[in-house]
Amino acid sequence: MADPMHQFEVQKIVDLPDFTIPGLGTVDMAFTNSTLAMTLAAGLVVLLFAIFTAKADVVPGRLQLIGEGAFNYIDNLTSGIIGHEGRRFFPFVFTLFLFVLAMNVLGLFLVFTATSQLAVTATLGAITILVVLIVGFARNGAGMYKLFVPSGVPWYMLILVTPIELISFLLRPVTLALRLFGNMLGGHVALKVFAGFVVSLGALAAGGGLGLLGIPGAAVSLGGVVALTALEFLVAFLQAFVFAVLTCVYLNDVVNLGDHH
Amino acid sequence: MDPQAAKYIGAGLATLGMFGAAIGVGNIFAGFLQGATRNPSAAGSQFTNLILGAALTEALGILAFVLGLLILFM
Numbered sequence: 001m002a003d004p005m006h007q008f009e010v011q012k013i014v015d016l017p018d019f020t021i022p023g024l025g026t027v028d029m030a031f032t033n034s035t036l037a038m039t040l041a042a043g044l045v046v047l048l049f050a051i052f053t054a055k056a057d058v059v060p061g062r063l064q065l066i067g068e069g070a071f072n073y074i075d076n077l078t079s080g081i082i083g084h085e086g087r088r089f090f091p092f093v094f095t096l097f098l099f100v101l102a103m104n105v106l107g108l109f110l111v112f113t114a115t116s117q118l119a120v121t122a123t124l125g126a127i128t129i130l131v132v133l134i135v136g137f138a139r140n141g142a143g144m145y146k147l148f149v150p151s152g153v154p155w156y157m158l159i160l161v162t163p164i165e166l167i168s169f170l171l172r173p174v175t176l177a178l179r180l181f182g183n184m185l186g187g188h189v190a191l192k193v194f195a196g197f198v199v200s201l202g203a204l205a206a207g208g209g210l211g212l213l214g215i216p217g218a219a220v221s222l223g224g225v226v227a228l229t230a231l232e233f234l235v236a237f238l239q240a241f242v243f244a245v246l247t248c249v250y251l252n253d254v255v256n257l258g259d260h261h
Numbered sequence: 262m263d264p265q266a267a268k269y270i271g272a273g274l275a276t277l278g279m280f281g282a283a284i285g286v287g288n289i290f291a292g293f294l295q296g297a298t299r300n301p302s303a304a305g306s307q308f309t310n311l312i313l314g315a316a317l318t319e320a321l322g323i324l325a326f327v328l329g330l331l332i333l334f335m
Contacts, residue, residue: 005334080309175320182323185330242316245309 004192041102097244104236125177136254197221275329282322
């Protein structure tokens with residue numbers, strides 16, 4: 001049976017000279033298939049939105065409607081979760097959503113999924129939590145401790161609650177990265193395994209005799225691959241949406257720090 | 262015990278963690294459906310919370326799967 005993990009191997013397309021950062025070590029620079037997938041995704045998003053906004057009109061045409069639909073979807077999300085400050089964070093959330101969606105969907109059409117690399121999702125998670133922290137400290141300064149100290153809790157409970165809140169805050173970038181990575185990795189591994197069944201059952205049927213039972217087995221596996229691909233399209237959209245929603249929720253936590261109840 | 266055999270057993274045990282995630286996600290959707298059938302007009306406004314809750318719960322199941330892969334291949 002074919003190895004399902006081979007598809008995730010990063011291969012160099014163009015090897016660039018190595019880059020030495022003093023103190024950190026040598027960075028092996030190269031243009032890899034992962035970089036190519038990310039470039040294609042970014043280029044696709046820019047191209048699509050250039051097409052959508054090409055003939056901008058007060059009464060939108062069909063292409064403009066698609067662009068406006070996507071814009072409104074995420075705009076309602078940020079305004080609904082963050083409030084009236086939401087507009088300021090909309091460009092960041094929209095970019096994140098579109099980039100993750102493009103990488104996920106491109107992985108279903110082409111050979112390589114950029115978001116199935118932990119490096120890519122960890123970077124996205126790190127960027128998101130950096131934005132949240134910078135916005136939080138810029139707005140609240142020393143008042144950030146209120147994130148971990150919920151109001152109205154007696155002091156003897158605070159000793160237990162504050163470390164738990166602190167740890168769960170520090171886990172946010174980790175779960176952001178691992179959620180996207182695990183979903184994309186798991187989906188593509190399952191697809192490869194079922195596709196491997198088709199080939200191995202077909203090879204079994206080629207042997208003849210009782211092996212002819214392999215043909216209906218291969219047909220069922222092929223149906224499984226089709227169904228799984230449909231599910232993967234849903235998961236691709238859902239995971240991009242969830243990344244955007246969680247970014248909005250974390251931003252809301254720091255932006256509206258003193259405001260609730 | 263052969264380390265490779267131990268890895269296989271470990272990876273298999275790690276996937277048992279998905280039981281809890283599956284029950285959790287089922288609970289969330291069950292709650293949403295009960296609420297939506299009793300109060301259909303309020304259902305639309307809670308759809309975002311539904312997806313958020315399901316993603317947070319499913320993440321823990323995904324973490325179990327990733328740990329299994331980690332044990333198996335590293």
